Amino acid sequence: MEIHVSKNTADLSKDLADRIVTLIDATLGKQDRFTFVLSGGSTPKALYALLSESPYSENIPWEKVHFFWGDERAVPFEDERNNAKMCYDQLLNKVNVPAENIHIMRTDVSPEESAAAYEKVLKSYFKDGESTFDFVLLGMGDDGHTLSLFPGTEVVHESEAWTSAFFLQAQDMYRITLTAPVVNAAKYVAFMATGAGKAETLKSVLEGDQNLDKFPSQIIKPVNGELHWFVDEAAAAQLS
Ligand SMILES: O=C(O)[C@H](O)[C@@H](O)[C@H](O)[C@H](O)COP(=O)(O)O
Numbered sequence: 001m002e003i004h005v006s007k008n009t010a011d012l013s014k015d016l017a018d019r020i021v022t023l024i025d026a027t028l029g030k031q032d033r034f035t036f037v038l039s040g041g042s043t044p045k046a047l048y049a050l051l052s053e054s055p056y057s058e059n060i061p062w063e064k065v066h067f068f069w070g071d072e073r074a075v076p077f078e079d080e081r082n083n084a085k086m087c088y089d090q091l092l093n094k095v096n097v098p099a100e101n102i103h104i105m106r107t108d109v110s111p112e113e114s115a116a117a118y119e120k121v122l123k124s125y126f127k128d129g130e131s132t133f134d135f136v137l138l139g140m141g142d143d144g145h146t147l148s149l150f151p152g153t154e155v156v157h158e159s160e161a162w163t164s165a166f167f168l169q170a171q172d173m174y175r176i177t178l179t180a181p182v183v184n185a186a187k188y189v190a191f192m193a194t195g196a197g198k199a200e201t202l203k204s205v206l207e208g209d210q211n212l213d214k215f216p217s218q219i220i221k222p223v224n225g226e227l228h229w230f231v232d233e234a235a236a237a238q239l240s
Pocket residue numbers: 039040041042043044070071072073083138139140141142145146147148
C-alpha cells in the first residue's frame with residue numbers, strides 16, 4: 001500500500017490526474033480498453049473537472065475508456081444526489097466518450113433489479129477471465145464507509161455476489177453497490193480522502209486494528225493489484 005500526501009485537494013487532484021493518464025497509456029500499450037470505476041461523493045469532483053479540461057482531456061483516448069460506478073444512491077438520475085449525474089456533469093458530458101462505454105447503475109428500475117442487471121453487465125464484460133477493473137476510484141466517508149459499504153451493514157461481508165442492493169436506514173434510501181470481492185480483484189485501487197474531518201477515521205482505517213464492522217474501508221485490499229491512498233495534509237494529520 002502506498003500513501004500519497006498532497007498539500008490540498010487541488011494538488012492531490014493534479015497528482016492523481018497525472019497518474020491516471022500514465023496508467024491509461026501503459027495499460028493501452030498492452031490491451032485495447034481501459035476500465036475505470038468512478039466514485040460518487042464530493043471529493044472527486046475536482047479530479048473529474050480537471051480530467052475534462054486541457055491538457056488531460058486531449059491526452060486520454062476516451063473512445064477506449066469504459067466507465068462504471070462503485071455505488072449509486074437509488075434516486076432518479078436527475079436528482080442532485082445521483083452519483084452518475086454528478087460524474088456526467090463534471091466529466092462525461094464534456095469529453096468524447098462513446099455512450100456505449102458508459103455503464104451506470106440504473107435507478108429507473110428497482111434497486112434489486114438494478115444490482116442484478118449490473119452484475120450481468122460486469123460478468124459479460126469480464127467473461128474472458130481477465131481480472132476485473134483496471135482502475136477503481138474510491139472515497140471514504142467520515143464514518144469509515146467506502147462504496148455503499150457502511151459500518152454495521154451485512155453487505156460489508158458479502159463474499160459471493162459482485163453487486164448488492166439494500167435499504168440504508170440511516171439515509172432512508174436504497175443503495176446499489178459493488179462488493180469488496182469485485183473491487184479487490186481490480187488492478188489498481190485509489191482512495192481519495194481530504195479534510196480534517198476525516199483525519200481520525202483515516203488513522204483508524206490505516207493504522208488501527210482491523211474492525212470491518214466499524215471501518216468498512218479496511219476491507220479493500222486488492223488481491224493482486226495495487227492499493228493507493230491519495231490524501232491531503234489535513235486528512236493525514238494524525239498519521240504516524
Ligand atoms: O455514494 C456515495 O456516498 C459515495 O460513493 C461514497 O462512498 C463516498 O465516496 C463517500 O461517502 C465519501 O464522500 P465524500 O467525498 O463526499 O466525502
